[in-house]
Amino acid sequence: MRRSRITAYVTSLLLAVGVALTGAATAQASGTVAATGYVALGDSYSSGVGAGSYISSSGDCLRSTKAYPYLWAAAHSPSSFDFTACSGARTxxxxxxxLGPLSSSTGLVSLSIGGNDAGFADVMTTCVLQSDSGCLSRIATAKAYVDSTLPGQLDSVYSAISSKAPAAHVVVLGYPRFYKLGATCLGLSDTKRAAINGAADYLDSAIAKRAADHGFTFGDVRSTFTGHELCSGSAWLHSLNLLNITESYHPTAAGHSGGYLPVFTSAA
Structure with a gap:
């Protein structure tokens, strides 16, 4: 009789523990299921400048239906999709x-930011218009900024995202190298092209480190753009376009679908 009571007690205890654990797992799972909204943040490399097919309501932000966030949302049908990336955006x-759309129901965030803070547009203007030495000097200034100031600015953005969307998986996308080196190509000198590529690597390394320190995933697009840089003969980037200067040195629609989208899809 005593053994039966002990057996019954142990059985009840195990059952209670099992129910508690199952309940906790169910609650955790339901929380995960609830956090399914997708928010796309960032600069022109996320809004889709250069991809065409701009959404008229986005105005000067130039959000494109051919940008990787829009393509991903169309393919995966998240419970909600907020596209706030904007051309020219800084941290x-x-x-x-x-950050307005971020909430506890946000399950996925994408972001590209930092290039404008580091002076991307001015670097390219300087390298196009000035000598090799002028280009190298401007890039050195940009790198110094990446070392001294950009990490703190990225930290502020990343911390705000985590605070507003604590359940979100955050994917930080980097920038491609611009030029295929060693190829015959009109325009900038090999010295300038190599220096610009080196600056892209430098910026990506800084962004990747800050993203990792915040527990975010870094999406490196340099591999997918390899073979599709300017001077490759199959470029996924616009070169200097005097008729539409805004699109210069930005990914084409193919750059988004073939360069950015696969990296983001894998990381997401």
């Missing part, structure tokens, strides 16, 4: 204008 713009 401060993301903090001030793009």
């Amino acid at each position: 401060g713009d993301v903090l001030a204008n793009q």
Whole structure:
């Protein structure tokens, strides 16, 4: 009789523990299921400048239906999709204008940011218009900024994302190298092209480190763009376009579908 009571007690205890654990797992699973919204943040490399097919309501932000966030959302049908990436955005713009849709129901966030803070547009203008030495000097200034100031700015953005969307998986996308080296190509000198590629690597390394320190996933697009740089004969980037200067040095629609989308899909 005593053994039966002990057996019954142990059985009840195990059952209670099992129910508790199952309940906790169910609650965790339901929380995961609930956090299924997707928010796309960032600069022109996320909004889709250069891809065409711009959404008229996006105005100067130039959000494209051919940009990788839009393509991913169309293919995966998240419970909600908020596309706030904007042409010309810097870290401060993301903090001030793009984080509104983030919430506890956000399950996925994509982001490319840092290039404008580091002076991307001015670097390219300088390298196009000035000598090799002028180009190298401007790139050195940009690298110094990446070392001294950009990490703190990225930290502010990444921390804000984590605070507003604690359940989200965050994928930080980098930037491609611009030029295929060693190829015959009109335009910038080999010295400038190599230096610009080196600057892209330098920026990507800094962004990847900050992303990792925040527990985010870094999406490296340099591999998918290899063979499709400027001067490759099959470029997924616009070269200098005086008729539409905004699209210069930005990914084409093929750059988004073939360069960015596979990396983001794998990381997401």
